[in-house]
Amino acid sequence: SYELTQPPSVSVSPGQTANITCSGDKLGDKYACWYQQKPGQSPVLVIYQDTKRPSGIPERFSGSNSGNTATLTISGTQAMDEADYYCQAWDSSTGVFGGGTKLTVL
Amino acid sequence: QLQLQESGPGLVKPSETLSLTCTVSGGSISSSNYYWGWIRQPPGKGLEWIGSIYYRGSTYYNPSLKSRVTISVNTSKNQFSLKLSSVTAADTAVYYCARHGLFTVAGHFDYWGQGTLVTVSS
Numbered sequence: 001s002y003e004l005t006q007p008p009s010v011s012v013s014p015g016q017t018a019n020i021t022c023s024g025d026k027l028g029d030k031y032a033c034w035y036q037q038k039p040g041q042s043p044v045l046v047i048y049q050d051t052k053r054p055s056g057i058p059e060r061f062s063g064s065n066s067g068n069t070a071t072l073t074i075s076g077t078q079a080m081d082e083a084d085y086y087c088q089a090w091d092s093s094t095g096v097f098g099g100g101t102k103l104t105v106l
Numbered sequence: 107q108l109q110l111q112e113s114g115p116g117l118v119k120p121s122e123t124l125s126l127t128c129t130v131s132g133g134s135i136s137s138s139n140y141y142w143g144w145i146r147q148p149p150g151k152g153l154e155w156i157g158s159i160y161y162r163g164s165t166y167y168n169p170s171l172k173s174r175v176t177i178s179v180n181t182s183k184n185q186f187s188l189k190l191s192s193v194t195a196a197d198t199a200v201y202y203c204a205r206h207g208l209f210t211v212a213g214h215f216d217y218w219g220q221g222t223l224v225t226v227s228s
Contacts, residue, residue: 001169033214035153042202042221043153048214086153090209093166095143095155 002091004098011104018074022087032070037084108133110219124190128203136161146199
């Protein structure tokens with residue numbers, strides 16, 4: 001079965017850039033998307049189709065996807081960005097989520 | 107604004123069947139090009155896709171759960187439902203319903219329900 005692998009945790013200082021990776025076999029041939037989830041809340045879509053931002057998502061969130069790795073980049077990270085982040089893709093008609101990355105803003 | 111709301115029992119006994127319904131408001135479940143899915147999250151753990159349905163009834167299931175899962179749709183009530191049979195404590199989770207587009211083209215979940223915690227315990 002298809003798997004997506006994320007680092008369990010990433011730490012970043014306020015104002016710096018955070019990069020969260022998501023790895024999967026030939027992931028670059030699929031569309032990847034990213035969700036932000038804060039404690040006790042439902043996930044929120046922050047990036048879709050590799051690089052697109054939904055309405056209302058700050059410009060500091062960006063994405064890329066090539067080869068076997070998709071990356072979520074948060075530029076000028078703010079304290080409010082501290083959350084769990086999940087990547088997601090489809091393997092044909094089977095949905096797959098990464099294990100999640102806890103972003104800590106120190 | 108599209109809204110999704112899960113409903114159903116919060117406590118299910120082991121070996122019984124978990125049943126949840128998602129009610130869609132602010133839009134039609136019969137919209138072309140949209141699918142309706144269930145995702146779950148065990149306490150303190152990550153997200154797991156359970157399955158999805160198209161309004162015409164086509165279903166798609168996670169292979170790891172396929173033998174126990176049934177998803178159905180009721181277009182007249184603008185609802186879709188989840189049944190998970192033979193539950194164990196490992197099925198304890200927050201269950202979310204959500205909307206997504208065509209799988210490999212627009213398969214991102216853009217609208218989510220608030221989630222409902224289902225505990226499996228005797």
